[in-house]
Amino acid sequence: MSFIKFINSTYENGPALENVYNYILNRGKCVMSGCHNVLMDMAVPMMYETRKFFGVTSGRVLMHIVISPSRSEKVEIRQFCNMISFIATSFRNHQVVYAVHGSGKLLHAHLMVNAVNFRNGEVANDLTPFKNEIAQMCEIFYPNTTIE
Numbered sequence: 001m002s003f004i005k006f007i008n009s010t011y012e013n014g015p016a017l018e019n020v021y022n023y024i025l026n027r028g029k030c031v032m033s034g035c036h037n038v039l040m041d042m043a044v045p046m047m048y049e050t051r052k053f054f055g056v057t058s059g060r061v062l063m064h065i066v067i068s069p070s071r072s073e074k075v076e077i078r079q080f081c082n083m084i085s086f087i088a089t090s091f092r093n094h095q096v097v098y099a100v101h102g103s104g105k106l107l108h109a110h111l112m113v114n115a116v117n118f119r120n121g122e123v124a125n126d127l128t129p130f131k132n133e134i135a136q137m138c139e140i141f142y143p144n145t146t147i148e
Contacts (some may be wrong), residue, residue, distance in 0.1 A: 002142040004134055006127055007064040015081040017044045017112070020037045021097060029115035032081045036088040037118060038095035047095050047114040062073030062115050065126060065134065066110035069142055075107055082139045084109040088094055093117040094124070 009021070021044050025033055026063045038046045051057070067084065069075040081100050088096045088111060095114040102108060123131065 001068060002069045002138045004131070004138060005066045006131060007066065009064065010059070011061040011064065011115075012059065017047055019112075020062060020064055020110075020112045022099075024099040024112055026101075027056065028102065030099045030142075031101065033075070033097070033099040034085055034088065035098070036091060036096040038097065038114075043095065043097045047116075049113060050095065050118045051116050054116060056116050056121060056123055059123050060115040060125060063111075063113040063127065065111040065113065065129065065130075066108055067111070067134070067138065070078075073142070075108065079141065080107060080109070082110070083138065087111065087134055087137050090137060091130075093119045 010016075024030070033040070035043060044109070044128045047062075049059075067087070069080060084098055086101055088098045091113055094116075095118055098109060098110055100107070100109045113124075113130075116122070117124070
């Protein structure tokens, strides 16, 4: 079983991207990181440029998703990292930075997803489709996934 939590914040303020980026890539916590549709070292400016290009100056800046396996399950860190990478690629039209923190029973991952679709400029305000898709992918690796 795994647990998925969409952090319930609109992250509407200016430094939201930098703050979440710096938090999830904290060297003391991060055991693996990656990105999708963006360059890791340029992720924050690229995400801001996507917003600027489409004229999106307000509203949700990002989606912050936390995924963790059940603490009662023995989890192979490599399999968990592969799952997180797989999930990141499911955001086909969004820029994503992800990181895995901890080990053993404290293992969890953070995904920072630009709320603006880089192909058409639409802002992801309804998170339901993302929740359902991520839950289905987690089910492949860990049955009985719960979403919060």
